Amino acid sequence: MSNNVTYLLIMLSKLVGRPNAMIEVKELYHRYGKDSDFVLANLNFTIKRGEFVFIVGPSGAGKSTLLKLFIREIVPSQGSISILGQDLGTMPPKQIPYLRRSIGMVFQDFRLLEDRTAFDNIAFVLRVTGASAGEITRRTSHVLDLVGLAHKAYARVCDLSGGEQQRIGLARAIANRPALIIADEPTGNLDPDTSLEIMSLLRQINLRGTTIVVATHNREIVDRFQKRVIHLEDGRIASDEQKGVYARAL
Amino acid sequence: MPCNGFTYAWGEAFKSLYRNRWMSIASVGVVVVTLLMLGTFMMVSLNLAHITATVKGQVEIVVYVDEKATPEQQKQLQTMLEARTDLAEIRFVSREEALERLQPELGDFLEGYDIEAENPLRDSYELRAIVPESVINIAKELEGYPAVGDVFYGQGVVEKLFNVTRGLQIVALSLMVLLSITAVFLIAHTIKLTVYIRSKEIMIMKYVGATNWFIRWPFILEGLTLGLLGAILPLFALYYIYGLAASWVTAQNIMFLSLLPVSVMMFELVKYLVPLGTGLGILGSSLSMGRFLKV
Numbered sequence A: 001m002s003n004n005v006t007y008l009l010i011m012l013s014k015l016v017g018r019p020n021a022m023i024e025v026k027e028l029y030h031r032y033g034k035d036s037d038f039v040l041a042n043l044n045f046t047i048k049r050g051e052f053v054f055i056v057g058p059s060g061a062g063k064s065t066l067l068k069l070f071i072r073e074i075v076p077s078q079g080s081i082s083i084l085g086q087d088l089g090t091m092p093p094k095q096i097p098y099l100r101r102s103i104g105m106v107f108q109d110f111r112l113l114e115d116r117t118a119f120d121n122i123a124f125v126l127r128v129t130g131a132s133a134g135e136i137t138r139r140t141s142h143v144l145d146l147v148g149l150a151h152k153a154y155a156r157v158c159d160l161s162g163g164e165q166q167r168i169g170l171a172r173a174i175a176n177r178p179a180l181i182i183a184d185e186p187t188g189n190l191d192p193d194t195s196l197e198i199m200s201l202l203r204q205i206n207l208r209g210t211t212i213v214v215a216t217h218n219r220e221i222v223d224r225f226q227k228r229v230i231h232l233e234d235g236r237i238a239s240d241e242q243k244g245v246y247a248r249a250l
Numbered sequence B: 001m002p003c004n005g006f007t008y009a010w011g012e013a014f015k016s017l018y019r020n021r022w023m024s025i026a027s028v029g030v031v032v033v034t035l036l037m038l039g040t041f042m043m044v045s046l047n048l049a050h051i052t053a054t055v056k057g058q059v060e061i062v063v064y065v066d067e068k069a070t071p072e073q074q075k076q077l078q079t080m081l082e083a084r085t086d087l088a089e090i091r092f093v094s095r096e097e098a099l100e101r102l103q104p105e106l107g108d109f110l111e112g113y114d115i116e117a118e119n120p121l122r123d124s125y126e127l128r129a130i131v132p133e134s135v136i137n138i139a140k141e142l143e144g145y146p147a148v149g150d151v152f153y154g155q156g157v158v159e160k161l162f163n164v165t166r167g168l169q170i171v172a173l174s175l176m177v178l179l180s181i182t183a184v185f186l187i188a189h190t191i192k193l194t195v196y197i198r199s200k201e202i203m204i205m206k207y208v209g210a211t212n213w214f215i216r217w218p219f220i221l222e223g224l225t226l227g228l229l230g231a232i233l234p235l236f237a238l239y240y241i242y243g244l245a246a247s248w249v250t251a252q253n254i255m256f257l258s259l260l261p262v263s264v265m266m267f268e269l270v271k272y273l274v275p276l277g278t279g280l281g282i283l284g285s286s287l288s289m290g291r292f293l294k295v
């Protein structure tokens, strides 16, 4: 009996001790090259565990740049970014692969290996982490099932429709059970109905506790989902609202 | 690298070799041709060294004692020869011994002559220099010794042979260096093309958290395989060619001229071509990857 209480206390303290912030951005500035203008300027915000956040704004506002900073594809010119309490600025290069294993990426152009099967594309990322063959088969079948494509497992990606390809992209992103999913215009190449399907899948994944950050131009979906919306304009945060809408309130 | 990572890397290397099989074949072909030429030059060069060594070893100075020399003078000559420190061997050949040596070759030719009584040959000393290249200088000095009639050392022939072999060895060596450099560049280029073809895969691997070594291994193994294949195939060809050449040379029965035994030659070729091929492969793939692995 007392053992159970101790266990409960330990679990509770672990929960409390876990950093509540998924992403913490402080006084972030970024520019490509020493003499060019700042593409992002003085950004400060926090994204909590389990949040679903849209990043919107006109073309060239800096959405993709911000997402690239999150996965340490680029290093900020000034300021700091922390993911799960880890400062990306001071992170040694050897740690970067392990950071990326805790983040799932989804791209506008899918970035799948077209000449391979759906199954291979997902198994591919699990192999990178050194998973066993049995584990790979189990996880791959599971995530294909989650995105509703179990029946297309052995179809080559180039034979699939755009919407199906993006679902493979989603399945790949969640294969490693990441704490965070970052999607850069995941519906940019899809028709409205398919776009809604993909975003709904993302919302389902979010309901299981995964934090989701989506950069998008899809006004209809942003307005419909009623999630947090960070509005970037010219590299600055123009608005940041819970249950926000695509068009910024003036 | 864990065990399943090892299998993965080899698997990927072979998959990639197969997927780009035409390019793999082409690049192995180029390595084969390069190492074949390299091997041929090695065969020629090693045999030149071998023949030169043989000939050098066989070059003797023969000092003929002057017919008019008195036994005292001849004794003096022998003392002086023995005093020299640059001679490896001094052998006295009496005129009788010289005649005996000739007998089998002359055969019945001199039937009827009493050559024992009218021996036209002279006493001689057969000398061997410690340093073969000094033969010419030693011979010149010996000409001034007392009781010396003539000095023979294969004048001109020896000098020319030394010069020709040294020249050929320099040419062969330069060609070997040039061909090695060419091979490295060709392998690097081939791997660069494979890396380029797989650049999307590499990009995705980086996004999903593959370590640099995880990405690198398949390419290194691919380069190694190309280099190794490129070394092993010409070894078979060279083995065949060398067998032909060796038996041809033996059939010609030229004095001084014998080639290194096949086993010795193959040992030398394996010793150099296999590490060279794999080394070139690994070097080539390492050279071609750096840029693609920047985050």
Ligand SMILES: Nc1ncnc2c1ncn2[C@@H]1O[C@H](COP(=O)(O)OP(=O)(O)OP(=O)(O)O)[C@@H](O)[C@H]1O
Pocket (backbone or CB within 6 Å): A032, A039, A057, A058, A059, A060, A061, A062, A063, A064, A065, A066
């Ligand atoms: N690699 C780069 N080098 C130099 N400048 C760049 C680079 N990438 C982006 N930029 C510049 O940074 C600014 C922001 O680009 P970014 O791609 O982040 O915008 P975005 O909000 O994603 O736009 P879009 O909606 O069109 O995708 C633009 O002015 C762009 O030209």
Ligand SMILES: [Mg+2]
Pocket (backbone or CB within 6 Å): A063, A064, A065, A184
């Ligand atoms: Mg963008």
